[in-house]
Amino acid sequence: MANPLDELSSIKVKLSIVIVAAVVVTLAVNEIGLALNFRAGFRAGVAAIIALGMVQLMARGMTSPLRKMETAATQLANGDLSVRVSSHSADEVGRLATAFNHMADELYELDRQRRDLVANVSHELRTPISALRATLENVVDGVVEPDPALLRTMLAQIERLQRLVSQLLDLSRLESGGSPLHKITFPALDLLEAVADEASLHSPDVEFDVVVEPKDLDVSGDPERLHQVIANLVENAARFTPEGAGVHLRAFEQDETVTFEVVDDGPGIPSESLNRVFERFYRTDEARSTDEGGSGLGLAIARWIVELHGGKIRAEQRDPNGCRMVVELPSPS
Ligand SMILES: Nc1ncnc2c1ncn2[C@@H]1O[C@H](COP(=O)(O)OP(=O)(O)OP(=O)(O)O)[C@@H](O)[C@H]1O
Ligand SMILES: [Mg+2]
Incomplete structure (x- = not known):
C-alpha cells in the first residue's frame, strides 16, 4: 500500500x-x-x-x-x-x-559482456589450436608427411593465433587507457599513400587509388594508430571488393573536420549490421561463411582509436552495392 x-x-x-x-x-x-x-x-x-x-x-x-x-x-x-x-x-x-x-543493471551488463568475451576468445583460440593439433597428430602417427605445404598451413594457423592474441592485447591496452597517443600534425596524403602501397603488396589484384583534397591537407593524430585504422578499413575493403574492381581512399576537410573515406564495390554491409560491425568479434554471415579474414576485432580496435582522437567512425551502404567506411577527425587547430 x-x-x-x-x-x-x-x-x-x-x-x-x-x-x-x-x-x-x-x-x-x-x-x-x-x-x-x-x-x-x-x-x-x-x-x-x-x-x-x-x-x-x-x-x-x-x-x-x-x-x-x-x-x-x-x-x-x-x-x-x-x-x-x-x-x-x-x-x-x-x-x-x-x-x-x-x-x-550496469554490473549485469558488464558481466554479460565479460562472459561473451571469454566465450568468443575461447572459441576463436580453439579453432586454430584444434586444427594444429589434428595435423600434428597425423604427422606423429605417420599418416601424413610433414611436407612444405602442410607446414605452411600450420604456419598460417599459428599466424592467425598470434594475430588474435596481439589484437586482444591491443584492445585491452586501448580500453584501459594504457596506450597513450603520440599526436603530431602530418600530411593526410602520406598516410593514405603508405596504406595503399602496403595494401597493394598484399592484394596485387586490387587497384588502390588515393585522392586528397586539398593535396596538402594536414591531419592531427598518432600516425601509427591512424595508419592502423585506415589499414584495417582498406584490408577489409580489399577482401570484399570483387576481382578487377578498386578500393578508393579519400581525404577532405569540411567544417573543422578531416574526413577519411574507404570505398569499395563489394557486397556492402546489411543495414542491420552497420553499427554492429564495430562490436568485438562481430562478423556478418557473409564474412563467416567465407572463412577468410580475421576474428572481427579490427573495427572494434579502429573505433577505440578514432574515439581516443575525439573522432567518429561509421559504416555506410552504397547504392546499389558496396561499402563506405567514414572516419571523421577534428581538424588540426
Ligand atoms: N568493406 C566491407 N564490406 C563488407 N563487409 C565488411 C566490410 N568491412 C567490414 N565488414 C564486415 O565487418 C566485419 C568486422 O570487420 P573487422 O575488421 O572488425 O573484422 P575482420 O576483418 O573480420 O577481422 P580482423 O579485422 O580482426 O582481422 C567483417 O567480418 C565483415 O563482416
Ligand atoms: Mg578487419
Whole structure:
C-alpha cells in the first residue's frame, strides 16, 4: 500500500510532518483527557501509544527500502547480479534505490559482456589450436608427411593465433587507457599513400587509388594508430571488393573536420549490421561463411582509436552495392 508521504521528495520534510502530527495528536489527546477528567499518567500513556502508532504508519516505507538495499547489496556481493530493490517513495531513499538498481543493471551488463568475451576468445583460440593439433597428430602417427605445404598451413594457423592474441592485447591496452597517443600534425596524403602501397603488396589484384583534397591537407593524430585504422578499413575493403574492381581512399576537410573515406564495390554491409560491425568479434554471415579474414576485432580496435582522437567512425551502404567506411577527425587547430 502506498504511503501518503511517498510523494514528498525530502526525508527532512517527511520527518517534520511526522513530528508535528505527533505533537498535535499528543496535545489533542491531553485536552480530551483533561475534559474527561482522566489522570495525567493515563493521558500520557494513551497519547504516547497513539503518537507511536501514527509514526509507525506514516514513516512506513521510509526505512524499509534501506533494509532491502542492505540485503540486496549482500546478494550482489555474493554474485547474484539479478537482484533489484523496489521503492515507491520520491525522497532520497527512493532515489538511492533507483541508483542502486541502475548500478546493478550496469554490473549485469558488464558481466554479460565479460562472459561473451571469454566465450568468443575461447572459441576463436580453439579453432586454430584444434586444427594444429589434428595435423600434428597425423604427422606423429605417420599418416601424413610433414611436407612444405602442410607446414605452411600450420604456419598460417599459428599466424592467425598470434594475430588474435596481439589484437586482444591491443584492445585491452586501448580500453584501459594504457596506450597513450603520440599526436603530431602530418600530411593526410602520406598516410593514405603508405596504406595503399602496403595494401597493394598484399592484394596485387586490387587497384588502390588515393585522392586528397586539398593535396596538402594536414591531419592531427598518432600516425601509427591512424595508419592502423585506415589499414584495417582498406584490408577489409580489399577482401570484399570483387576481382578487377578498386578500393578508393579519400581525404577532405569540411567544417573543422578531416574526413577519411574507404570505398569499395563489394557486397556492402546489411543495414542491420552497420553499427554492429564495430562490436568485438562481430562478423556478418557473409564474412563467416567465407572463412577468410580475421576474428572481427579490427573495427572494434579502429573505433577505440578514432574515439581516443575525439573522432567518429561509421559504416555506410552504397547504392546499389558496396561499402563506405567514414572516419571523421577534428581538424588540426
Ligand atoms: N568493406 C566491407 N564490406 C563488407 N563487409 C565488411 C566490410 N568491412 C567490414 N565488414 C564486415 O565487418 C566485419 C568486422 O570487420 P573487422 O575488421 O572488425 O573484422 P575482420 O576483418 O573480420 O577481422 P580482423 O579485422 O580482426 O582481422 C567483417 O567480418 C565483415 O563482416
Ligand atoms: Mg578487419
